Each structure stands twice: as structure tokens, then as C-alpha cells.
Amino acid sequence: MSHSAAHAHEAPTSTGIDHKKLIMWLFLASDCMFFGTLISTHLLYRKLYPTGFTDAEGHQQFVQKLFDIELTSFSTFILLMSSFLMALAVSAMHKGGQLKSFRRNVLGVIVFGLIFLGCQVYEFTHFYHQGLTVQNSVFGSTFYVLTGTHGTHVAIGVLWLVLLYFYSFTGKLGGHVGALDVEVAGLYWHFVDIVWIIIFTAVYLVEYLGPDGIWGNGLPPVPGVTR
Amino acid sequence: MSHDHHHAPVASRYDLAPERSDIGLIRPDRFTGWRDWLTTVDHKKIGVLYGAFAMFFFLVGGVEALGIRTQLSRPDNDFITARMYNQLFTMHGTTMIFLGVMPLSAAFFNFLVPLQIGARDVAFPRLNAFSLWTFVFGAFVLNASWLFEFAHLSGWLKSFGWYNALVYTDFAPANGWFSYAPLSGTFGQADAALRAPRFTGVGTDFWIIGIQILGIASLAASFNFICTILNMRAKGMTMMRLPVFTWMTLVTSFLIILAFPAITVALIQLMFDRQFGANFFNPSAGGQPVLWQHLFWIFGHPEVYILVLPAMGIVSEVLPTFSGKSLFGYPIIVFSGAVIGFLGFAVWSHHMFTTGLGPVPTAAFSLLTMAIAVPTGVKIFNWLGTIWGGRVRFTPPMVLSLGFIWMFMCGGFSGIMHSSAPADSQQQDSYFVIAHFHYVLLGGVLLGLMSGLYFWFPKIFGRMPKASVAYWASGLVILGFNLAFGPMHYLGLAGQPRRTHTYHAGFGWETWNYVATIGAFILGIGVFIAFANLVWTAFRGEKCSSDPWDGRTLEWSLPSPVPEYNFARSPVIACRDAFFAHKHGAHRLVYEQDGGEAGVHMPSQSWMPLLASCGFLLAGLGMPMSAMGVPHAGWVVIAGLGVLFLGIWLWALEGPGGYMLKTPVAPAPAPAEAAASR
Numbered sequence: 001m002s003h004s005a006a007h008a009h010e011a012p013t014s015t016g017i018d019h020k021k022l023i024m025w026l027f028l029a030s031d032c033m034f035f036g037t038l039i040s041t042h043l044l045y046r047k048l049y050p051t052g053f054t055d056a057e058g059h060q061q062f063v064q065k066l067f068d069i070e071l072t073s074f075s076t077f078i079l080l081m082s083s084f085l086m087a088l089a090v091s092a093m094h095k096g097g098q099l100k101s102f103r104r105n106v107l108g109v110i111v112f113g114l115i116f117l118g119c120q121v122y123e124f125t126h127f128y129h130q131g132l133t134v135q136n137s138v139f140g141s142t143f144y145v146l147t148g149t150h151g152t153h154v155a156i157g158v159l160w161l162v163l164l165y166f167y168s169f170t171g172k173l174g175g176h177v178g179a180l181d182v183e184v185a186g187l188y189w190h191f192v193d194i195v196w197i198i199i200f201t202a203v204y205l206v207e208y209l210g211p212d213g214i215w216g217n218g219l220p221p222v223p224g225v226t227r
Numbered sequence: 228m229s230h231d232h233h234h235a236p237v238a239s240r241y242d243l244a245p246e247r248s249d250i251g252l253i254r255p256d257r258f259t260g261w262r263d264w265l266t267t268v269d270h271k272k273i274g275v276l277y278g279a280f281a282m283f284f285f286l287v288g289g290v291e292a293l294g295i296r297t298q299l300s301r302p303d304n305d306f307i308t309a310r311m312y313n314q315l316f317t318m319h320g321t322t323m324i325f326l327g328v329m330p331l332s333a334a335f336f337n338f339l340v341p342l343q344i345g346a347r348d349v350a351f352p353r354l355n356a357f358s359l360w361t362f363v364f365g366a367f368v369l370n371a372s373w374l375f376e377f378a379h380l381s382g383w384l385k386s387f388g389w390y391n392a393l394v395y396t397d398f399a400p401a402n403g404w405f406s407y408a409p410l411s412g413t414f415g416q417a418d419a420a421l422r423a424p425r426f427t428g429v430g431t432d433f434w435i436i437g438i439q440i441l442g443i444a445s446l447a448a449s450f451n452f453i454c455t456i457l458n459m460r461a462k463g464m465t466m467m468r469l470p471v472f473t474w475m476t477l478v479t480s481f482l483i484i485l486a487f488p489a490i491t492v493a494l495i496q497l498m499f500d501r502q503f504g505a506n507f508f509n510p511s512a513g514g515q516p517v518l519w520q521h522l523f524w525i526f527g528h529p530e531v532y533i534l535v536l537p538a539m540g541i542v543s544e545v546l547p548t549f550s551g552k553s554l555f556g557y558p559i560i561v562f563s564g565a566v567i568g569f570l571g572f573a574v575w576s577h578h579m580f581t582t583g584l585g586p587v588p589t590a591a592f593s594l595l596t597m598a599i600a601v602p603t604g605v606k607i608f609n610w611l612g613t614i615w616g617g618r619v620r621f622t623p624p625m626v627l628s629l630g631f632i633w634m635f636m637c638g639g640f641s642g643i644m645h646s647s648a649p650a651d652s653q654q655q656d657s658y659f660v661i662a663h664f665h666y667v668l669l670g671g672v673l674l675g676l677m678s679g680l681y682f683w684f685p686k687i688f689g690r691m692p693k694a695s696v697a698y699w700a701s702g703l704v705i706l707g708f709n710l711a712f713g714p715m716h717y718l719g720l721a722g723q724p725r726r727t728h729t730y731h732a733g734f735g736w737e738t739w740n741y742v743a744t745i746g747a748f749i750l751g752i753g754v755f756i757a758f759a760n761l762v763w764t765a766f767r768g769e770k771c772s773s774d775p776w777d778g779r780t781l782e783w784s785l786p787s788p789v790p791e792y793n794f795a796r797s798p799v800i801a802c803r804d805a806f807f808a809h810k811h812g813a814h815r816l817v818y819e820q821d822g823g824e825a826g827v828h829m830p831s832q833s834w835m836p837l838l839a840s841c842g843f844l845l846a847g848l849g850m851p852m853s854a855m856g857v858p859h860a861g862w863v864v865i866a867g868l869g870v871l872f873l874g875i876w877l878w879a880l881e882g883p884g885g886y887m888l889k890t891p892v893a894p895a896p897a898p899a900e901a902a903a904s905r
Contacts, residue, residue, distance in 0.1 A: 013458035019350040022458060026450045026484060034488035037522060041496070041507070049513055134505045135417040138513045141505035145496065163876070172249070 024184045028191045035195050038149060039202055042142040050215035053139045055131025063139065064207050066130055068123065075119035076200045079154075082112035083193040090186040093179040099168050102182065106165050109189065113158040120151045143203070150199055153192045160185055236826030236887035240791075248831070248881035255832045256886065266832040268352035269791055273359050274338030275687065277330050278680075280363055282758050284326035287370070289751050291319035296711070300744035302732040309728035313401035314376065314430065316726060318369075320404030321434065324534065325441045326366045328668070331676050332537035333362070333445075336452055336476045338687060342782035342789065343470045345461025345798045350454040352830040353878060354447055360840035361444035368847035369437030372399040372430050375855075389856040397428030403726060405527060406434060408508035408519035412497060415511050417504025425501055432501060432851035439494050440843045442487045449480035456480075461781075462819060463800035467561070470780045470804075471554060474561045475540030478568040479533050485572070486529035493522035502854065517582055524575035532571040534668060535635075536564060538675025539606060542628045545682050546610055548776050549625035550617025553804055556609040563602035563609075570599040580648045581655045589648045596646035603639060607632060622776070623697035627678035630705050634670025638663055641716065656726075659719025665712045670705075673754075677704070680761055685775050689787035690768030696760040703753030710746025714739035779807035784816065792827040795890035796820065822890045831884030839874025842867045 052062045085108040092101035132140045207213040240256050248254050255266040294315045298306045349355050376398035378384045402411045411431050413423035456477045499505035506512035508519050547554045576592040641663040645651045685691050723736050774783040784806045796818035802808050809816040846867030853860035
């Protein structure tokens with residue numbers, strides 16, 4: 001009997017989808033609800049309290065003034081490009097396990113992921129110095145917990161890819177199973193990327209719709225501008 | 228991936244030569260005794276462990292309930308303090324739902340699903356072990372709060388320095404099983420240590436982290452079961468030939484993976500409020516406590532169906548077997564189960580009619596709640612149609628399943644009453660609600676699960692529970708249950724509020740409270756006799772044949788106890804209830820030519836799932852202890868996360884392993900005597 005038929009984990013499945021890929025899709029479906037709940041919480045409170053937050057000195061601060069949309073756009077672009085490299089890494093494994101190409105691309109994903117995380121660390125520090133903390137407002141709580149949870153997902157993804165990178169030197173990463181393992185990591189990475197596109201839109205960009213943002217965040221009136 | 232570690236097929240795993248995993252450790256494949264149970268990846272053993280722990284926690288939750296009922300047996304009673312009373316009803320609800328019913332359902336999922344679909348194991352055997360041990364440690368973390376509470380009551384905790392700084396005194400959870408904010412949360416401003424003042428003690432922190440860990444266990448198990456059911460069906464086992472129990476497992480698992488994230492996030496938010504001074508539910512900073520209610524019930528209402536659908540699946544297997552007929556309206560039963568799953572996500576606000584949602588949402592949730600009664604009613608009619616005209620055998624499982632239909636319908640009727648918002652606002656927070664959900668969850672779910680235990684026990688252990696004891700236990704349970712919870716309808720409508728420690732004489736509640744307490748003790752004795760009967764049977768019961776009930780589904784085609792490889796050769800399915808058709812109908816069961824000489828591939832056992840779960844134990848105990856101010860407890864949390872990572876990492880590196888097991892070459896023998904006698 002051939003090995004492929006003898007092993008339960010390599011036997012053909014009823015749906016034709018590998019177990020590992022199916023379970024990752026199921027996990028991602030669950031994670032959709034997870035981020036959906038976090039994003040809903042943020043949006044509900046944003047609608048309820050459109051005017052931002054009060055810093056430690058008691059000054060009213062505005063979300064549009066707080067955000068550094070150029071920096072966040074840059075880190076968003078970096079994360080998007082990391083997904084492109086991830087797709088190349090998966091493709092390299094599917095083309096008969098081209099390990100060199102896999103390593104080059106996955107290293108790019110890791111570096112881009114770290115740049116994204118670096119931007120987030122900088123952003124958090126910057127916001128903290130601007131007076132936004134988890135404790136001083138509902139906005140601070142929802143913002144830090146939502147984006148921080150996403151950052152944790154990215155960090156876990158980076159850790160996973162680092163481990164896969166080093167594992168590729170053991171000579172055990174190859175064949176159908178190796179390609180599948182990389183593809184499953186890729187599914188996770190793309191998902192985390194897509195979630196960020198939604199967060200970037202729902203948390204950042206909508207603050208810039210019209211002069212007051214979608215919530216009407218009540219910036220001080222500018223002479224000559226009709227709102 | 229290398230396969231050089233696979234040896235020639237062996238007759239038993241104890242014949243294996245010591246085999247090293249990819250990280251150089253000897254695989255624990257040859258263990259016997261307790262080390263075998265700790266490292267097992269066999270879905271049948273994992274199912275038995277789930278069942279044993281669940282039955283234990285059923286008894287714990289039952290003792291907590293009897294404490295409550297003793298306190299309420301007469302007016303102005305002081306059997307227990309109000310503080311202990313709050314802790315008892317909180318832990319009673321939490322224990323019964325998360326440590327009793329859900330794991331007992333998981334026990335059936337584990338044992339039955341691979342057998343019913345003709346598979347040799349679940350899709351991820353080690354993940355299955357991880358789910359089990361994570362559940363066990365989550366249960367331990369939750370109940371560790373009792374150890375601290377008792378240490379506090381005995382005065383022993385006073386000797387510790389950090390104890391004096393504690394202003395919070397509830398060591399066991401005391402917020403009720405849905406832990407409403409702001410009671411469970413914070414108020415005012417966070418101090419320099421980023422802690423805001425809290426209404427309740429560290430018991431709430433035990434509750435938060437305990438439920439979080441139990442949620443992870445349920446999620447991991449559900450991913451595994453969906454994958455197993457969709458991907459590992461035997462040849463010919465199409466979706467519409469799946470046994471209804473397997474269908475309900477599938478629907479339940481989908482409910483779990485889509486509903487649990489809401490409570491996961493809510494718990495994270497509440498944890499941030501309590502540990503780091505965040506403001507999600509802090510009213511003094513603009514947090515909205517009603518958001519907790521929404522998030523909790525978006526999870527909590529599907530949870531109700533997570534509890535009841537497996538029991539409905541069991542009943543759908545028991546009734547046809549003992550009516551000698553196939554299930555009436557199989558596609559409609561399956562479809563109704565799926566509709567219940569969908570609608571279950573659209574009715575959560577009926578728990579919140581009194582919060583002032585406004586007329587439109589109230590009307591919408593009222594209508595949807597009435598609508599969800601339709602698929603449930605459809606199921607009941609189909610079950611009645613199954614019994615109709617059948618040759619009914621009143622065996623213990625059948626008696627309990629008939630009890631399920633009857634009691635569940637009573638609970639359903641009072642449920643429909645709640646769907647009317649004006650009526651509900653009168654019944655809210657009264658004993659009427661207690662009566663309603665105990666009829667659904669106890670008269671419904673517990674009777675269904677007990678029916679399943681009596682039905683499949685002969686398959687699990689190859690031994691038959693004593694019928695006379697089983698009838699007595701069933702009778703006591705049904706009698707005691709109705710005595711305990713029937714009067715609560717009246718008490719609720721007569722105004723007795725839920726969750727009050729005691730009541731004064733003169734409201735007209737004395738008699739029925741006394742009756743309810745007597746009923747609760749009869750019920751407790753009944754459940755205890757049933758469980759004692761089952762445990763005794765497992766070790767000493769009379770041996771029975773492999774198909775004592777004339778069963779319909781594939782598990783009855785196997786020997787009892789089921790061999791570790793399940794099917795010596797994989798069955799090929801030609802119709803619904805294939806084994807019944809094999810014995811009595813046109814279709815013979817045929818088997819694929821796998822297995823045999825080359826053997827069956829078995830997954831290797833592993834320590835790693837247990838190791839990873841230990842990480843949750845450490846982190847789970849460390850978190851509330853750091854909230855208490857125990858020195859260095861924060862490091863225990865970090866160490867726990869480290870152990871979790873280490874466990875998962877080694878798990879990935881050790882490789883799945885596996886070995887080939889020789890099986891009897893001939894296909895599993897058909898029960899010739901059963902076929903010949905008809």
C-alpha cells in the first residue's frame with residue numbers, strides 16, 4: 001500500500017479541502033466575529049461621543065487632530081505589500097518547494113510586519129504623549145484595545161513566520177504538507193491584513209469624511225468655512 | 228515529511244518499539260494506566276474523560292443548588308449568609324452551563340461523531356486532547372475561587388501580608404451567571420496603579436479568566452468537529468444521510484464558533500476595565516453598561532441553543548430506535564435545527580426588554596422570538612410522528628426521551644409567554660423565569676443527556692445499566708423536577724423576585740417554597756442514583772451484546788467496547804440508517820478494502836496538548852491572584868503564556884507521528900443472529 005493511502009492525514013477528504021486549510025477557514029470565520037465585536041464597540045462609542053477625549057490637563061482633544069494619517073497610510077501600504085510577498089512565498093512552495101524563493105519572500109513579510117508593528121508602537125507612544133490613555137476616555141479604551149488586538153494578531157503572525165523561516169533550514173519543510181503549512185500561515189496573514197483595511201477605513205479614514213469627519217467631531221469653527 | 232519512523236504493522240501499540248518523535252523524545256504510545264489517559268488522543272477515551280468530569284461537576288452544581296433551596300425552604304432563614312448565597316447561585320449557573328451540560332454534550336460529540344460518520348478519529352486528535360485539558364483546567368481555575376473563599380472564611384488568609392490591602396471580599400464569583408456590568412465592572416477614576424475601584428471582589432476575576440479559558444476549549448473543539456464532520460465522512464455518507472445527532476453537533480459547533488467571539492471580546496473588555504482601568508462599562512467615564520448586556524446575550528442566546536441542540540440530536544436517535552420506525556421527516560428535522568441555529572442569533576434582545584430598547588427593536592425581537600418557536604414546534608411534531616404507530620419499547624432511554632419532549636414543551640410554552648414584551652416585563656427577574664429556563668435546561672437538556680447516557684452506555688463500556696434502578700432514577704428525576712420547578716411558575720407570578728437571599732413570611736410564598744425544596748432534594752437523589760448506577764455499570768455492570776437496542780446507526784455495527792481503530796475496514800454507505808437497513812432492509816453494508824494486511828494508521832499519543840493547557844492553568848490562576856495583590860503573581864501569568872507557547876511549539880515540531888495497527892482481516896462481522904431472527 002502506498003504511503004499516501006496509508007495515512008489518515010493525507011487521505012482524500014470528503015470535501016476535497018485539506019483538514020488544515022478547512023480548520024483555518026473556520027478559525028478565520030470565528031475571528032471575523034471577534035473583530036466585528038471590537039469594531040462595533042468602537043463605532044458605537046464613537047457615535048455616542050463624537051467630540052474626542054479630554055487629556056490629563058483637562059483640554060478637549062479632537063480625534064482628527066490626534067491621528068497622523070500620513071504615517072498610518074504608510075504602515076497600511078507596508079502591510080498590503082507584505083501580503084503580496086506572502087502570496088509569492090506561498091506560490092514558491094507550491095511550485096515544488098523553491099525554498100530559496102520562499103525564504104527571501106517570507107523574510108520580506110517578516111520585515112514588513114515588523115515595520116508595521118514599529119509604526120504602531122510609535123503611534124501608541126505618540127498618542128500617549130498627546131494625552132490619550134486607556135484610562136482617561138472611552139475613546140482611549142476602544143482605540144487601544146481594538147488596534148492593540150490587531151497588533152497582537154500581527155505579532156503572532158510574525159512569530160509564526162519566523163518559526164517557519166528557521167524550520168525551512170531543517171529540510172523538513174517540503175512536499176504537499178510543507179506547501180500546505182505555508183499556505184495556511186498565508187491565509188492567516190492575508191486575513192489579518194484585510195482586517196486592517198477595515199480598521200483603517202472604519203477607525204481612521206471616516207474621521208476625515210467632510211470637514212468634521214463622519215461623526216461630526218466638532219472641531220472649532222474656521223472663519224469663512226461653511227459646515 | 229519523512230515517514231521512516233513508521234514501522235511494520237503491530238497487533239497492539241504495546242508491541243511498538245520505543246519510537247522517538249522529531250524532537251527526540253520517546254512518544255508516549257506504549258503507556259498504560261494514568262499516563263495513557265493523560266496523553267491519549269483517542270476520541271473515545273477523550274469522550275469518556277469529558278463525561279466523567281462533566282458528571283462530577285453536575286454533582287458539584289447540584290450541591291450548590293441544594294444549598295440555595297435549603298436557604299429558601301422557609302422564610303427569614305439564615306442557613307447561609309447573603310454573601311454565600313450570591314456566590315452559590317452564581318457558581319451554580321456557571322457550573323451547570325459551562326462545566327456540566329456543555330462538556331457532557333462534548334462527551335457525546337467526541338465518542339459518537341467519528342463512529343456515526345464511519346471515521347477512525349477526529350480530524351485533529353491532538354487538538355482534541357488540548358480541548359479536553361483546557362476545559363479541565365478552566366474548570367479548575369473557576370472553582371479555585373472556592374478554595375480562596377474557604378481559606379478566607381476560615382481566617383487562614385489573614386496571615387498573608389497582601390490580604391490586609393484587600394478591600395474586596397467576594398473570593399468566589401457573585402454577580403450571577405451573566406455577570407452584568409456595572410456590578411461586575413468599575414466606577415470612578417483609575418488610580419496611579421491603573422486600577423479603578425470595583426464593585427465586586429476577585430471572584431469576578433476568577434469568573435472572567437475561567438470563562439475565557441473554557442471558551443478557548445469550546446472553540447478548539449468546535450473547529451475540530453466541523454472539520455471532522457465535513458471532511459471525514461465515509462464513502463457514500465452524504466450530508467443528508469448523516470445521523471441527526473451528528474447534524475446537531477455540526478449546527479452546535481457552528482453556533483459556538485460564531486457566538487463565542489462576542490463573549491471573548493466582552494470578557495477582554497471587562498478584564499481591561501478591572502485590571503487596567505479602561506472604561507468600556509464604567510458609567511462614570513461614559514461607558515455603557517447596557518453594551519455588556521448586548522455583547523453577553525449575542526453570545527448568551529445562541530448559547531441556549533448550544534445547550535439544547537445536542538439533546539435534541541440525542542432524542543432524535545433514541546425515539547426512532549425504540550419506536551421501530553425511521554425518524555419521521557428527517558430533512559425537516561435537520562432543516563429546523565439549522566433554522567434554529569440561524570434565528571438563534573436574532574433574538575438576543577428578548578433578554579433585555581426592560582432596558583428600554585424602544586418600540587421598534589422590542590417589536591422586532593418579540594416577533595423573531597415567536598418565530599423561533601416554529602422550527603422547535605416542527606421538531607416536536609416530527610418526534611410525535613416518529614412514535615405514532617410505532618412498536619414503542621419503554622426502555623430507560625425511551626422513558627427519559629419522552630420526558631424530554633413533555634418537559635421541554637412546558638418550558639417552550641412559558642418561553643412563548645416571554646416573547647410578548649409586555650408580559651415579559653412583568654415576569655422579568657422573577658421566579659417565573661427560573662421556572663421557564665429550568666424546564667428547558669433541566670427538564671429538556673438534562674433528561675435528553677441522561678437518555679443519551681443510558682442509550683449509549685452499553686456501547687461505550689459493553690455493559691448494560693440495571694434497568695430497575697434506571698426506571699427508579701428516571702421517575703425520581705421527573706417527579707422531583709416537577710415538584711421543584713412547577714411551583715416556581717406560581718411563585719414568580721405571585722411576585723417572588725429572583726436572586727434574593729431570603730423573604731419574609733406573609734407573602735403567601737412559604738408553602739410552595741417548601742414544596743420546591745422537597746422536590747429539589749428528590750431530584751438530587753434521583754440524579755445521584757442515576758449517576759451512581761452508571762458509574763457502577765462502567766466497572767461492574769452485566770456484559771451485553773454489541774447491539775442491545777437493535778440500533779440504527781453505524782456505531783452499533785461495531786463491537787462493544789469499540790476497538791481503538793473503530794472500523795477495521797471503512798464502511799460504504801448506501802442509505803440513511805445504514806446499519807438498520809443492513810439488518811432488516813434491502814441495503815447490505817459493504818466495506819472498503821483499506822485496513823486489513825497493511826493495517827490501520829493510528830495517530831501517536833502526545834504530552835504536548837497537556838503541556839500547552841497547563842499554560843492556561845498557570846495564567847488563569849495568576850491573573851486573579853495578581854488582582855488580589857499576591858506578590859509576583861503577574862510573573863505567573865507570563866510564565867503561563869510561556870508554557871502555552873512552548874507546548875504549542877513542541878507540538879508542532881514533534882510531528883504527528885503515527886503507527887500502523889493490524890486489524891482483523893475480515894470486515895466487522897454482521898450480527899448474524901439479529902439478521903437471522905427476523
